[in-house]
Amino acid sequence: MTLLNDLRKGFAEFLATFGAVSIFLLRILADTPRALLRPGLIFRQVHVVGANSLVLIMMAGLFVGMVLGLQFYNTMSKFGAEQSLGPVVVLALVRELGPVVTALLFAGRAGTALASEIGLMKATEQLAGMEMMAVDPMRYVVVPRFLGAFIAMPLLTAIFNAIAILGAWAVAVQMMGMDGGQFWAPMPDNVDVYDDVLGGVMKSVFFGAAAGLLAVFEGYRAYPTAEGVSRATTRTVVVTAMSVLVLDYMLTAILI
Amino acid sequence: MGQNKSVEFATGLFIFLGLLALFFLITQTTNISAYGGEGYSVTARFANVGSLKVRAPVALAGVTIGRVENITVDPERLDAIVTLTIDSRYGQIPADSSASILTSGLLGEKYVGIDPGADTENLQQGDEVLFTQSAIVLENLISKYLFDSASGGDE
Numbered sequence: 001m002t003l004l005n006d007l008r009k010g011f012a013e014f015l016a017t018f019g020a021v022s023i024f025l026l027r028i029l030a031d032t033p034r035a036l037l038r039p040g041l042i043f044r045q046v047h048v049v050g051a052n053s054l055v056l057i058m059m060a061g062l063f064v065g066m067v068l069g070l071q072f073y074n075t076m077s078k079f080g081a082e083q084s085l086g087p088v089v090v091l092a093l094v095r096e097l098g099p100v101v102t103a104l105l106f107a108g109r110a111g112t113a114l115a116s117e118i119g120l121m122k123a124t125e126q127l128a129g130m131e132m133m134a135v136d137p138m139r140y141v142v143v144p145r146f147l148g149a150f151i152a153m154p155l156l157t158a159i160f161n162a163i164a165i166l167g168a169w170a171v172a173v174q175m176m177g178m179d180g181g182q183f184w185a186p187m188p189d190n191v192d193v194y195d196d197v198l199g200g201v202m203k204s205v206f207f208g209a210a211a212g213l214l215a216v217f218e219g220y221r222a223y224p225t226a227e228g229v230s231r232a233t234t235r236t237v238v239v240t241a242m243s244v245l246v247l248d249y250m251l252t253a254i255l256i
Numbered sequence: 257m258g259q260n261k262s263v264e265f266a267t268g269l270f271i272f273l274g275l276l277a278l279f280f281l282i283t284q285t286t287n288i289s290a291y292g293g294e295g296y297s298v299t300a301r302f303a304n305v306g307s308l309k310v311r312a313p314v315a316l317a318g319v320t321i322g323r324v325e326n327i328t329v330d331p332e333r334l335d336a337i338v339t340l341t342i343d344s345r346y347g348q349i350p351a352d353s354s355a356s357i358l359t360s361g362l363l364g365e366k367y368v369g370i371d372p373g374a375d376t377e378n379l380q381q382g383d384e385v386l387f388t389q390s391a392i393v394l395e396n397l398i399s400k401y402l403f404d405s406a407s408g409g410d411e
Binding site for chain 1: 284
């Protein structure tokens with residue numbers, strides 16, 4: 001009995017949060033045109049969110065690519081199918097792994113930074129102070145951070161993909177001794193620029209919007225205490241991760 | 257001030273690297289060259305296109321000279337009309353050339369192969385390739401072999 005009750009309450013809470021996030025998104029979109037009048041703020045957020053995550057994304061990309069190269073080469077060389085290694089690695093990365101892994105890492109690094117920053121501003125009453133000075137906290141704090149995430153994510157995904165492909169090349173060609181031409185040559189025949197690469201870019205745009213939105217949302221509605229801020233930070237990662245994976249399935253179903 | 261400059265530099269570098277990575281991905285790994293370039297369209301009718309897909313390559317002497325643009329069914333003659341886009345650099349294909357649907361490798365993807373003819377006139381925009389050969393469907397081959405060997409085994 002209580003299980004059913006809990007499920008019902010959980011579902012109601014989920015719907016309420018979903019509604020709150022959607023309303024928050026509409027508020028952000030409404031304030032975006034005026035926030036674009038201050039590109040310096042947005043630029044600064046792109047630095048905080050993007051440039052500061054660069055090392056993490058590059059390292060992750062490199063090792064994901066190297067592992068992909070190693071695993072696939074290992075299996076394919078048993079069937080004499082090495083010429084499929086390049087296309088398979090590129091397709092796996094560009095279509096799925098790049099956007100999703102970058103989004104998850106982004107949620108962990110930049111999402112938590114955004115959520116905790118805004119939560120702390122709320123807890124130390126800076127947001128309330130801003131409103132008293134007739135400075136709109138949405139326009140000056142929330143929207144630039146959202147836009148920063150929105151701009152940074154596709155770029156991070158592209159960097160992740162590129163470095164991962166080079167990592168796979170390094171492992172397969174330099175370390176395992178595969179022929180370099182065999183790695184690069186079959187790619188253009190099997191990778192389509194619109195279906196695969198641009199589809200992946202579109203996914204990363206959606207994931208960037210989702211990660212940015214959820215991070216600023218959790219920070220904005222955090223309980224103004226230390227515990228509230230830390231809970232908001234944790235929730236950001238969890239909710240962003242789940243949303244990204246659900247969105248990934250839905251986008252893949254649409255794109256394929 | 258120094259911090260402002262390093263922020264700008266780092267962000268600019270980040271955006272530049274991102275765009276560079278995207279550029280690398282698009283140009284080095286994909287078939288974007290299939291989308292650019294001028295070309296002229298010709299059509300060809302086939303009884304069976306097999307698993308030929310749009311954007312499959314069109315090859316002359318094994319070299320890709322164009323792409324399959326469109327595949328539709330003619331509702332009156334009930335065959336398939338395939339529109340091929342051939343790069344304008346290759347404008348000297350004789351008008352009596354033949355087009356066949358071949359398989360790349362043993363079980364690979366289907367592509368259209370052009371066998372040059374001997375006409376003095378060349379294929380122009382909008383022409384139809386008159387001599388065509390449909391795709392070889394593996395199942396038909398196997399059933400024909402079984403049928404032949406069954407009837408041969410009776411004797």
